[in-house]
Amino acid sequence: MATPEARANPMLTPNKIGITKKEYQGSASTLCTGCGHDSVTLHIISAFYDLDIDPQNVAKFSGIGCSSKTPAYFLSGSHGFNAVHGRMPSVATGAAMANRKMVNIAVSGDGDTASIGMGQFIHIIRRNIPLLYIIENNGVYGLTKGQFSATSDKGSALKKGSTNLLEGIDLCLLALELGCGYVARSFSGDAKQMLPLIKGGLSHRGTAVMDVISPCITFNNHEGSTKSYKFVKDHDQAIQEIGFVPSYTPIDVDYEDGTSKVVEFPNGAKITLKKIERDYDATDRNAAFKVLHEAKSKGELLTGLFYVDPNTRPFQEVAQIVETPLVQLTVEQIRPSKAALAEVMESLK
Numbered sequence: 001m002a003t004p005e006a007r008a009n010p011m012l013t014p015n016k017i018g019i020t021k022k023e024y025q026g027s028a029s030t031l032c033t034g035c036g037h038d039s040v041t042l043h044i045i046s047a048f049y050d051l052d053i054d055p056q057n058v059a060k061f062s063g064i065g066c067s068s069k070t071p072a073y074f075l076s077g078s079h080g081f082n083a084v085h086g087r088m089p090s091v092a093t094g095a096a097m098a099n100r101k102m103v104n105i106a107v108s109g110d111g112d113t114a115s116i117g118m119g120q121f122i123h124i125i126r127r128n129i130p131l132l133y134i135i136e137n138n139g140v141y142g143l144t145k146g147q148f149s150a151t152s153d154k155g156s157a158l159k160k161g162s163t164n165l166l167e168g169i170d171l172c173l174l175a176l177e178l179g180c181g182y183v184a185r186s187f188s189g190d191a192k193q194m195l196p197l198i199k200g201g202l203s204h205r206g207t208a209v210m211d212v213i214s215p216c217i218t219f220n221n222h223e224g225s226t227k228s229y230k231f232v233k234d235h236d237q238a239i240q241e242i243g244f245v246p247s248y249t250p251i252d253v254d255y256e257d258g259t260s261k262v263v264e265f266p267n268g269a270k271i272t273l274k275k276i277e278r279d280y281d282a283t284d285r286n287a288a289f290k291v292l293h294e295a296k297s298k299g300e301l302l303t304g305l306f307y308v309d310p311n312t313r314p315f316q317e318v319a320q321i322v323e324t325p326l327v328q329l330t331v332e333q334i335r336p337s338k339a340a341l342a343e344v345m346e347s348l349k
């Protein structure tokens, strides 16, 4: 039963594993007041708290940029690695291979991911390393004073007036092309949509990509920007209503009228997808390509879960990595026997 202190302050109410929401926080943010990234941080804290995940079992990764500073602002009791620019996926891949038991989350930006880190982004998806990869996408390099990034939309304008003449990279389309089994887009200010998407991504057995439009209040929040608060609020079209149901909660969804669909993850958790206006099946990869290409050509901003395949095989399984964290293996377990080495030598003759 909640104590009077906890009733007065929800941050002090413990979850099912006895940890308060306050304990899922990190250090105080040093970002500009109003930065979209701080909202994403709050949603991440809520998701981990709601899912009763012990921060000690979490590994968080980031690269360089305003967004990559944010893992310091959540789950201070977890493991973290702030990698060099664009190289976070390599570090996350190594960590995930060395320890299959951790819950992995990566936070990067459009600069860190879509330019210097593009090669690494491609290969972490191709390998299907289990982690939730959030891109806090604001279309500019905030840390270096607001130049266009590779995800800036063609025709969008900088604060000082110059126009972007190049096509923006759609990270959701790219992730789909690479075979990603969980592809979503959301808006930092939309807690209702962000929360179930984060929880679903954390339940996915592979790389889950979430492209989150997260406005830069200082350099890209003006008229002419396609990543400003106003533009997103005016143009956001959610393709479905999303819910998340933990594995321990039974649900009763009406399948008959075609308005809802339930996708179940191997761990028993479920995502519920409720039709809003359009007919959309998030388990149909071709439909995801179609809707995203159409949106791009029309200049529409679609958000929601574009594609989910809950039964993908993570790379550790493909590579037959043992379930035991490598650090816990004994020397006898990791060192090949004399007979095994002799067999290898013989096979090479």
Ligand code: SF4
Pocket: 030, 031, 032, 034, 035, 036, 037, 066, 067, 138, 142, 143, 215, 216, 217, 218, 219
């Ligand atoms: Fe956020 Fe932009 Fe400030 Fe960076 S410069 S902290 S992205 S508002």
